[in-house]
Amino acid sequence: MHIDILTLFPEMFQGVFNQSILKRAADKGAFSYQTVNFRDYTTNKHQKVDDYPYGGGAGLVLTPQPIFDAIDDIRTPQNNKPRVVLMCPQGETFTQKKAEELAKEEHLIFICGHYEGYDERIRQELITDEISIGDYVLTGGELGAMVVTDSVVRLLPGVLGNEQSAPEDSFSSGLLEHPHYTRPAEFRGHQVPEILMSGNHAKIEEWRHYESLKRTFLRRPDLLEQRELTKQEKAWIDEWQNS
Template sequence: MKIDVLTLFPRMFEGPLTESIIGKAIERQLLDVTVMNFRDFSENKHRNVDDYPYGGGAGMLLTAQPIFGALDTIQAENPETKKRVILLDPAGVPFTQSVAEELAEEEHLVFICGHYEGYDERIRSLVTDEVSLGDYVLTGGELGAMVMIDATVRLLPEVLGNEESAKTDSHSTGLLEHPQYTRPADYRGMKVPDVLLSGNHKKIAEWQEKESLRRTYFRRPDMLEQLELTKEQKNWLAEIKSEEC
C-alpha cells in the first residue's frame, strides 16, 4: 500500500511511522508512506496557505491552491494508481472498523490534514471521502490521520504476525473481544476459568463467544442492535440477562 499524508506538521508523524507495527511494515516494504508539507506547494511569495473567509467569519481557511498543487504532484508521480483521497473533517462520516477494513483494500490512500477554522470548499472537489474520528474537534487532522493509518495498516496481509489477530479483534466480529488470560493460572487468588485449561476446543470456542456477547451487552449494548444474532446467541443473551435478576 502507498500512503501520502498532506500536513503542515510533518514532524508529528515521525514517531508513529517509525515505531511498532507501522514502522515494521515500512521496513519490510509492505507499506510506503510519504509525508508532505503542503506549504511547500504554495505559490504565494510568503508561502501562506490560509486566508480570511469571504463574507466574514471567525478564523482562517486553508486555501485551495496548495492542496491542489500537492495532489497534482501525487497524481503525476503515480498516474496509474486509483487513489482514495480522505479529508479529515469533523463533519465527515464517523471512522469505524468497517471503514478501516474498506480502506485496507485500496492500493493508494491520500490523507489531507486540515488546520485553522476549515477548508476552502473547492478542496472538497478533490476528495473521495470525508471522515471524522469522532464527535469532537481537534486542533488539526494529524492525530486523526495517525489513528486511521494505524487501524488500516494492521489489516494489510502479512503486517501482523498472526493473521487471525485482526479477524477476532473487538468490532471486527460485531462483538467486543472476550476476556483473555495467560500464565500463571492462579494469580493472587484470581484463577483462569477452568474451561480455558480443559483442552476442549469446542467448549473453549463456545465460552469465548458467550463471553464476547456478555461483554458487549454490558459495555456496548448499542452494538447488539446492529447485529443479527443466531438462535444460540439469543439463548445465551437471555441467560446473561436473567443473571441480572
Template sequence: MKIDVLTLFPEMFTGVFNDSILKRAQASGAVELNTVNFREFSENKHKKVDDYPYGGGAGMLLTAQPIFDAVESVCQAGETKPRIILMCPQGERFTQSKAEELSKEEHLIFICGHYEGFDERIREYLVTDELSLGDYVLTGGELAAMVMTDAVVRLLPDVLGKQESHEDDSFSTGLLEFPQYTRPVDFRGMVVPEVLISGNHKRIEQWRHEQSLYRTYQRRPDLLESRSLTEKEKQLIDQFKALKND
C-alpha cells in the same frame, strides 16, 4: 499499499511512523508511508496556505490551490484514483469496518486540516471520503491521520504475523473481544477460567463467543442492534437480561 499524508506539520509523524508495527510494515515492504508539507506547493510568495473566508466570519480557511497541487503531485500517472480522505469533524465516524475497507486500497491520501476549516471546493471536487474520529474537534487532523493509518496498516497481510491476530479484535466480528488470560493459572488467588485450560477447543471457542456476546451486551448494546442474531444468541441475551434483573 502507499499512504501519503498532507500536513503542515510533517515532523509530528516522525516518531509514530518510525516505531513499532508501522516501522516493521515499512521494512517488510507492506506499506510506503510519506508525509507531504503542502505549504511547499503554495504559489503565494510568502508561502501562505490560508485566507479569510468570503462573507466574513471567525478564523482562517485553508485555500484550495496548495492542497489540489499537493494531491496531484503524489498521484501517479495512470493509476486508479486513490482514496483521498479529508480529516473532518463533520465526516463519517471512523470504525473498524472502515479500516477494513480502506486496507484493501492500493493508495490512500490523508489531508490534515488546520485553522478554521477548508475551502469548500476541496471537499466538493477533490476528496472521496470525509472521516472523523468522534464528536469532538482537534486543533488539526494530524492525530486522526495517525490513528487511522495505524488501524489500516495493521490489517495488511502479514503485518501482524498471523491473520488471526486481528480477526478476533473488538468490532472486527461485530462484537467486543472476549476476555484473555496468560500464565500463571493462579495469580494471587485470581484463577484463569477452567475451560481455557481444558484443551477442549470446541468448548473454548463456544465460551469465547458467549463472553464476547456478554461483554458487548454489557458495554456496547448498541452494537447488537445492527447485528443479525442467531436463535442461540437471542437465548443467551435473554439469559443475560434475566441475570441483570435478579
C-alpha cells in the same frame, strides 16, 4: 499500499511511524508512505496557505491552490484516482468496517487541516472520503490521520504476526472481543477460568463466544441491534436479562 499525508507538520508523524507495528510493516514492504508539507506548493510569496473567509467570521481557512497542486504532483499515471481522505469533524465516524474498506486500496492520500476549515472547493473537487475519529474537535487532522493509518495498516497481509488476530478483534465480528488470560494460572488469588486450560477447543470457542456476546451486551448493546442473533445467542441474552 502507498500512503501520502498532506500536512503542515510532517515531523509529528516521525515518532508514530518509526515505532512498533507501523515501522515493521514499512520495513517489510507491506506499505510505504511519505509526508508532504503542502506549504511547499504555495505560490504565495509569503508562504501562506490560509486566508480570511469570504463573508467574514472568525479564524482562517485553508486555500485551495497548495492542496490542489500537491495532489496533482502526487498522482501518478499508474494510479491517478487514489482515495483522498479529508480528516474532518464533519466526516463519517471512523469504524472497523471503514478500516477494512480502506485496507483494500493501493493508494491513500490523507489531508490534514488546521485553522477554521477548508475552502469548500477542496471538498467538492478532490475528496472521495471525509472521516472523523469522534465527535470532538482537535487542533488539526494529524492525530486523526495517524489513528486511521494505524488501523488500516495492521489489516494488510503479513503485518500482524498472527493472521487470526485481526479477524478476532473487537468490532471485526460485530462483537467486542472476549477476555484474555496468560501465565500465571493464579495471580493474587485470581484464577484463570479452568475451561481455558482444559484442551477442549470446542468448549473453549463456545466460552469465548459466550463471553464476547456478554461483554457486548453489557457494554455496547447498540452493536447487537445490527446483528442477526442465533438461537443460542438469544437464549444467552434472555438469561442475562432475567438474571
